[in-house]
Amino acid sequence: MSTSAAASPPVLEVENLSISYHDGIAHHRAVHDVSFRIEPGEVVALVGESGSGKTTTAQSIIGLLQANGRIDGGSIKLNGTDIARWSDRQLDVVRGAKISLVPQDPASSLNPVKTIGAQVSEILRIHGAASGHALEAQVISLLERVGLSEPALRVRQYPHELSGGMRQRVLIAIAVALKPQLIIADEPTSALDVTVQRRILDLIDELRTEFGTSVLLVTHDLGVAADRADRLVVLQGGRVQELGATKIVLAAPRSAYTRQLIADAPSFSAVARKTPATAREKAAPSDNDVVIVDGLVQDFVRPDGDGKPFRAVDGLSFRVRRGTTHAIVGESGSGKTTSIRAIVGFQKPTAGRIEIDGTDLSQLRGETLRQFRRKIQLVYQNPYGSLDPRQTVFDIVAEPLLNFGRLARPAREAKARAILSRVGLPEAALSRRPHALSGGQRQRVAIARALVLDPDVVVLDEAVSALDVTVQARILDLLDELQHDLGLTYLFVSHDLAVVRQISDTVSVLKDGRLVDGGAVEDVFERPGSDYTRELINAIPGQNRAALV
């Protein structure tokens, strides 16, 4: 991707860096003896799961460790000068000018009460790079450079008036404003839709080539790293597991951990978990269809009341055979969530028919609707938010049993215990509260809660999107196993096509509330029926490696 000039010194040289956090009692080492270097114009990816120390390492380079963090040893050399122990005052000159940051979450990374123009011009003002009319002209040209339409209008807008992708472009404009030598991109696209993600990464690549900037790309997504980085630094538990040229690391990983990461990354797995022949057959209508959606329409009244309703879902139809997995794919605003809410009976559709296991949903009212809900259960994306922090795991899982039917306490207990061991949670987890569990364990609890009522259909709303790849792979294994053993039908809502391809039999692709593609997964992936589907498939990261293997 780039050529590193051997003559010039590295832009960044991290040597034996150790960092620890103080938790009020003692220091806990989070980063152990990490060393790597970044040459001019090079992209180096720090890859690892949550807790691997990748973000801590990145924060220490720009001098923005959390207040309870400290550098215990080692050096961070910027152009040969060690800045590891510099004061804030010294670092203020470096930050923004020599090293800049593209943050993770564009939604919360811009000040909500300041205009875009004020936030872009700020970096120029802090470093005295421009003032007056020159300042405004430079801000507009920066916004134009990062591909924002109508930059003169954007200058006066506030962050909430821009989409996630546009906000990330603004943050990139800020990061490149002073043509720094190094940009730290901390999970720059993990909060964005795949097609937006691709365009943003392309933009970073383009600007890097134009300005000769080096990039430290922090990511948990090996696919993204494979596509974009010249070299990889694989971190686990704060230690470097493997380091080297991207192609070599991916083609011949030396550490067991890297091999595991590659095996678990959905974008790399060439084989689907389902066998194509049966999947294709499952796409045909049959008497054994447990979910039938026919011509679903959902309108919302606009709050500003010009009388014309907003059509969130427009004529969606699909059928799902018992014991199979149907994926609903689309970007934010495509109508995925709205469709799901109608299917589980949370809201009455404007038009169309929904049939679950032979029951027409529109006929259900009050108590019959409540009883129907045990047939179809939901697992949400965010296991932190969907579990009551004050309940124990046992209470969380047993609660649905209290709501439906009158099982005696011993029977309830036995049932909850059985289901928890079914989802692979240790007995000891029963009395814990959600905060004491890992992300993967929390999602297992959420799955157990959904299964405790013996539902026919489980709706998985982005249920694995927030998890690290290796954890995600284990949860997908579990879902597979449960489907096989219990004959469950899954409705799998996701924006991640790599995962969808792995685990679904059939798929519906939604755009602006309409079905643009549907059918057996391999048909849709191999012969996409719409440009949109093709764009989605091309945006899946990790395809460089797929070509390489």
Place this chain on the structure above:
Amino acid sequence: MSGYLLNRLGQALFVLWAAFTISFVLLQAMPGDAILIKFQNPELGLNPQQIANIRASYAADSAIWVQYVQTIGRFSTGNFGYSVQAGVPVSTMLAAHLPATLKLASLGFVLAAVLAVAIAFVSSLTPFAWLRGALQSVPSLFISIPTFWLGIMLIQIFSFRLKLVPVINPGPWQELILPVVTLAVPISAPLAQVLVRNIDDVLTRPFVAVARAKGATRHWVLWRHVAKNALLPTLTIAGVLFGELIAGAVVTETVFGLNGIGGLTERAVGSQDAAVLQAIVVLSALAFVVINLIVDLLFPVLDPRLRTKAGATA
């Protein structure tokens, strides 16, 4: 926007009506009334017929609902009626006592805001952990001090011991110094607490890290990014605290012998002067409602996110 405004105005009118009605019912439910207290005094030597005539002139014995409708009708035109005890129009009495209270309350509120902002910002800016700890414990100390005790202590220390502020024949501003401090201290405590918490909360937001990554100093970030975001939720609390301010003013005026609405309230309660009390309740409710209406209308001005219509963002 106009829907928002109409909605808030409607709520404000409802609050006023409710305050009027509840206070009217409570004042009517009290045994005895101002006329009996004043004119049944044996020293006046009035016979029952004369008392009955006086009662008739005040329409004191007509049906409650007739009085209610008449009073609400008068109030809506700004006519607060006559004080039985003083024998002058209530509006004249209010006009005489209101300026002192307005001065006390507004100065008290300004001082409370200044104290709260000082405590919050100095504690977040200071590099010394001990100072930060000390400043952040100040609000809980302030909030537990009773107004009457603080007033007396301030007089003891500053007037009698240190002789810094005269109590005998003070100037028009001198006499306000200690009452304003007394009033401001308990109001500043919850403001400071909320502000400290909001600043800490805003400091953890990602946009603060982005601002630091631009090379902004801690001061720059605090004043240009954190301040406005942290002050927004504090504004709501400030509106609610206005009620405390009114209650505090009554006690403070009594302690310092100031001739304001507080003193007037105290005397009107003693003589069961229902007309005066009714007017004071409605006036306080009006002030409270107007202040909170202003706060509600300020929000869209200060926070651009509230300016666009709901649902217009995509």
